[in-house]
Amino acid sequence: MPIHILHLHSTFNMGGKEARAVRLMNAFGDRARHTIVSAMPDQLAARDAIDKGIKYEIAQNPPPLTGRPSVKRYEDIARFMRRFDLVLTYNWGAIDGAMAARVFGKGAPPIVHHEDGFNADEATRLNPVRNLYRKIALKAANALVVPSTVLEGIAQSQWGVTPDRLRRIPNGIRTELYAKKPDPKGIPGFEKKPGEVVIGTIAGLRPVKDLPLLVHAVAGMSTRMKLVIVGEGPERANIENAVQAMGLEGKVILPGFLSDPHRFVGLFDIFALTSLSEQAPISVIEAMAAGLPVVASTVGDIEHMVSEPNRKYLSPERNAVVFRDRIEILAQHPEGSKAIGEANRERARALFGEADMIRAYAALYGEAMGRPGILG
Incomplete structure (x- = not known):
C-alpha cells in the first residue's frame, strides 16, 4: 500500500521548490500518493508537470495555512495532518504546519520542513519576529532541509536547528x-x-x-x-x-x-x-x-x-x-x-545530478517515517 504524503505549500505555481517537489513525486511513482495544499488556492500551475499515473489530489477546503496566530487554526491544521503518513512543509508560507504540530503534537505524523530562500521582504535582512517563530515551530520538525550552505548556517545560528535534524541536499536536474x-x-x-x-x-x-x-x-x-x-x-x-x-x-x-x-x-x-x-x-x-x-x-x-x-x-x-x-x-x-x-x-x-538528489530525499523521508527504503 503506498504511503500518503501531505504537501503544504505557500503556493503551487511553478518555481524552484515546486519543480523539485514535482520531480520527487514523479520519481517515487506508485510507492506514494499525494495530497497538495496551496496557501494560495488559485495558484496550482505546477500540477501540470505531475506525470500521468501519479496518484495525487488537490485538497478541497483545507484549514487555512496563513492568518493570525490562533489556537483554533492550529488545532484544525493538526487534526487535518493526522490522517497522513508524512507531512512536507515548504517555506515561510507553510510554517504553520510545523507550528500546529508544536502546539498539538499528540498523534502528529513526522514532519519534514523545507526552506529554499526568502522573498523581497527578507532579502537583505531577516525578520526577527519570523526568526523567533521559526525557532519555536521547527522544534516540531523531524528534519529541516535546505539547498545551500548559507541557509544551513542561518538554520543553526538563527533558528536553533541542531545538526542532527538539519540536512543540506543540493538541488539536482537531469x-x-x-x-x-x-x-x-x-x-x-x-x-x-x-x-x-x-x-x-x-x-x-x-x-x-x-x-x-x-x-x-x-x-x-x-x-x-x-x-x-x-x-x-x-x-x-x-x-x-x-x-x-x-x-x-x-x-x-x-x-x-x-x-x-x-x-x-x-x-x-x-x-x-x-x-x-x-x-x-x-x-x-x-x-x-x-x-x-x-x-x-x-x-x-x-x-x-x-x-x-x-x-x-x-x-x-x-x-x-x-x-x-x-x-x-x-x-x-x-x-x-x-x-x-x-x-x-x-x-x-x-x-548537480538529479539521481543523487532523489536518493537523498528518499532516504530522508523514509528515515523520518521510520521506514527506510520505502520510497526506493
Missing part, C-alpha cells in the same frame, strides 16, 4: 537532457538571428527577482542583443514598463512560463540573474548544464555553484552598470564565453 541541441522553436515568438547575442533568464516574475534591473542593464549595451525573460508572475507589468521606458520594445521577449527548460535554455548565449536573494537556484544549474556562462550577484551559494573561471562575472554590487559591463564582456568575447560555459557544464554534471 543534466544529460541539457547536452542535446535546443529546439529552435522552443520559445514562442522568438527566433535566434545571426550576429545577435541572446541574454536569457528563467524566474518567477516576483519583486525579489528584480527583473527591471536586468532590463536597465541590457539597455546600455552596445552589442546587438535580445533579452528573453521566461516566467510568469505579478511583476510582469513593472517589467513591461521598464522595457518601454528604456525603449527596448522588440528587443525583450516575455513568453510566460515554459515547461521543459532543456528544450530552450541552449538558445541563450548568456544567462543572467539579478535577484535580491537566492540560495541555490535551479535556473543557474540549468544554465550551467546547457553550457552557458552566468552573470549574477553573489547571493546565496551561486559563487560556489559556478565554475572557477565564471566567478569573476559575479558581483557583490547590484546595479545596472555592473551587470551591463559583465554581460558586455562575455558578449564581445564569444570564445571565452563558450569556454566558461563548458566549464560550467562539466561542473553541473559532477555536482
